[in-house]
Amino acid sequence: MTRELRAPRFLSALPAPVRWLAVPTALACTVVVLIGSWGPPADPDIETPEPRGKAAEYCRALAAGLPQELLGHARKDPSPASPYVAAWASSPRIVLRCGVPHPEGLVDEKQEEIAPTINDVTWWPEPLGDGGYRFTATQRAAFVEVTVPGGATGNPLDAAAALSDLVKVAIP
Known part of the structure; x- marks a missing residue:
């Protein structure tokens, strides 16, 4: 008894090329967001003065x-x-x-x-x-x-x- 793997319902309504690209696109977007959030860290050793x-x-x-x-x-x-x-x-x-x-x-x-x-x-x-x-x-x-x-x-x-x-x- 083998089970056939099926795409979730919301994906099955989409045309085949879109379904094939959905997961790689989501993964690529996740990677871009993660890399974009990796900026240089704030330097905790140096307190910035606030002169007026x-x-x-x-x-x-x-x-x-x-x-x-x-x-x-x-x-x-x-x-x-x-x-x-x-x-x-x-x-x-x-x-x-x-x-x-x-x-x-x-x-x-x-x-x-x-x-x-x-x-x-x-x-x-x-x-x-x-x-x-x-x-x-x-x-x-x-x-x-x-x-x-x-x-x-x-x-x-x-x-x-x-x-x-x-x-x-x-x-x-």
Whole structure:
């Protein structure tokens, strides 16, 4: 006793060529939808700042002038793209964020007097656990943060120094 395989009723009403193509077409559409949804993942490591007003304008001006290469590292911005975040290299990477809040570790003006100043830009240093540093440009209309993980450069301050002139021009 053999059973004959039959197409479902809704397919049997269709002409033969359409029935033959229904399953492959559905499969192809499914594959296209799946591949289309595989975009680059959002970068959970980097929080995107949301500056407002003039600070946002200054940050966009800074973003327009940022280099495609920094200290020999190619620019590779995180996803999703933002005018307030830039990154160079992939691992370890140097990350610039513009429009960040006031650094928590900076509590009074006397501390800023000991922070390094490069080309009239004062950078507040905060050591990271991996041997790197986070430098925040203070005394500006918008705070700019540059995170330099351990091993990204020979001297962590080099990245802040390389960006000082751009910060000075874009953010009063």
